[in-house]
Amino acid sequence: MSAPQAEAVVDLDAYRDNLAALAECAPDAALMAVVKADGYGHGMAECARAAREAGASWLGVATPDEALRLRSSGDEGPLLCWLASPGADFAAVIQAGVQVTASSVAQLEEILAAAPSRVPLQLKVDTGLSRNGAFGDEWPRLVEAAGRAQAAGRIELTGVWSHFACADEPDHPANDAQEKAFADALDVVTAAGLEPGLRHLCNSAGTIARPSAHLDLVRVGISSYGLAPAKTMTVDVPLRPVMTLRGRLAAVKRVPAGTSVSYGHTFTTDRETTLGLVPLGYAEGVPRVASNRAEAAFAGQRVPQVGIVCMDQIVVDLGDLPAERGDVVTLFGPGDDGEPSAQDWADAADTITYEVVTRIGGRTVRTYRGAR
Numbered sequence: 001m002s003a004p005q006a007e008a009v010v011d012l013d014a015y016r017d018n019l020a021a022l023a024e025c026a027p028d029a030a031l032m033a034v035v036k037a038d039g040y041g042h043g044m045a046e047c048a049r050a051a052r053e054a055g056a057s058w059l060g061v062a063t064p065d066e067a068l069r070l071r072s073s074g075d076e077g078p079l080l081c082w083l084a085s086p087g088a089d090f091a092a093v094i095q096a097g098v099q100v101t102a103s104s105v106a107q108l109e110e111i112l113a114a115a116p117s118r119v120p121l122q123l124k125v126d127t128g129l130s131r132n133g134a135f136g137d138e139w140p141r142l143v144e145a146a147g148r149a150q151a152a153g154r155i156e157l158t159g160v161w162s163h164f165a166c167a168d169e170p171d172h173p174a175n176d177a178q179e180k181a182f183a184d185a186l187d188v189v190t191a192a193g194l195e196p197g198l199r200h201l202c203n204s205a206g207t208i209a210r211p212s213a214h215l216d217l218v219r220v221g222i223s224s225y226g227l228a229p230a231k232t233m234t235v236d237v238p239l240r241p242v243m244t245l246r247g248r249l250a251a252v253k254r255v256p257a258g259t260s261v262s263y264g265h266t267f268t269t270d271r272e273t274t275l276g277l278v279p280l281g282y283a284e285g286v287p288r289v290a291s292n293r294a295e296a297a298f299a300g301q302r303v304p305q306v307g308i309v310c311m312d313q314i315v316v317d318l319g320d321l322p323a324e325r326g327d328v329v330t331l332f333g334p335g336d337d338g339e340p341s342a343q344d345w346a347d348a349a350d351t352i353t354y355e356v357v358t359r360i361g362g363r364t365v366r367t368y369r370g371a372r
């Protein structure tokens with residue numbers, strides 16, 4: 001059978017190597033591979049399996065539903081989730097051996113109401129991101145409530161954690177402030193006579209740039225997929241992009257100068273040229289805002305994407321390169337064949353690589369290299 005017409009090739013060898021390099025970067029901490037949002041668009045179950053093979057002792061996902069889906073795929077190892085609205089099925093999640101996070105007293109009560117006894121539980125403190133986590137006076141109240149629950153045998157406190165806002169700007173003053181706030185939050189825990197368990201604060205950027213914050217565990221997402229946390233960040237960990245996005249030409253045509261292309265005729269050829277139709281559109285996650293701004297690679301050469309990105313397809317200008325239906329056009333990848341990077345597409349779409357890879361889906365078929 002020939003290759004799928006729209007394909008995301010996921011290189012699991014690269015993923016495992018990235019995880020190993022990140023583990024080496026934080027040698028005294030345990031490693032959590034974050035596989036939320038379908039493994040940042042790379043496939044949660046496949047990445048989870050490869051992460052365990054690479055020695056990641058923990059996996060992390062955002063929602064209870066993701067955790068349950070990961071369990072259904074066969075994963076049985078330590079797993080943490082952290083983003084739950086009221087009504088989340090904590091009973092099922094806890095039954096499945098997933099560790100949950102309480103970010104407020106109300107959430108702790110929901111968890112206690114769902115669970116029989118001795119629930120392994122982590123607590124999240126807001127040290128300055130202003131998303132989840134107990135903020136201000138809520139933190140000592142949450143610690144006190146957790147202390148009472150532990151004394152009553154209802155929970156077992158296994159971790160205390162928080163999340164950076166600006167770790168991808170290593171010199172941003174918020175980083176020191178958050179590290180200090182986290183240390184203070186831990187003092188509240190010990191003053192209440194509790195052992196915090198695993199203390200963790202670092203995402204990819206913190207793992208790469210802030211050894212002082214590695215503590216007991218680091219949570220790596222974007223870097224494990226081979227992408228830098230920010231374009232501006234110096235990354236001296238060897239990372240290789242895991243995803244290659246490519247499509248096989250559905251149509252090829254020779255057109256004269258003055259031919260306008262795609263909806264709204266936003267591009268007109270200025271010479272005779274060959275247009276190639278690639279079956280990847282915004283339904284596959286190709287950003288429409290990148291129309292007429294991005295490039296792809298064809299036969300080892302960069303070619304411009306021209307005209308508006310459509311729902312199902314894009315057009316590339318192949319110039320005088322010989323091309324046939326079925327030939328492969330690569331939108332982004334590690335660069336081995338001269339193709340653009342996910343960062344190039346992020347630049348063209350005024351966004352970050354996280355958004356580019358996470359959105360890849362629709363009718364794209366994922367194929368895996370290096371599966372064991």
Ligand SMILES: *Cc1c(COP(=O)(O)O)cnc(C)c1O
Nearest residue numbers: 034163203204219220221222223
């Ligand atoms: C998504 C997420 C991470 C991973 O962040 P990266 O920047 O992708 O490494 C870590 N921790 C939490 C709580 C997250 O939500």
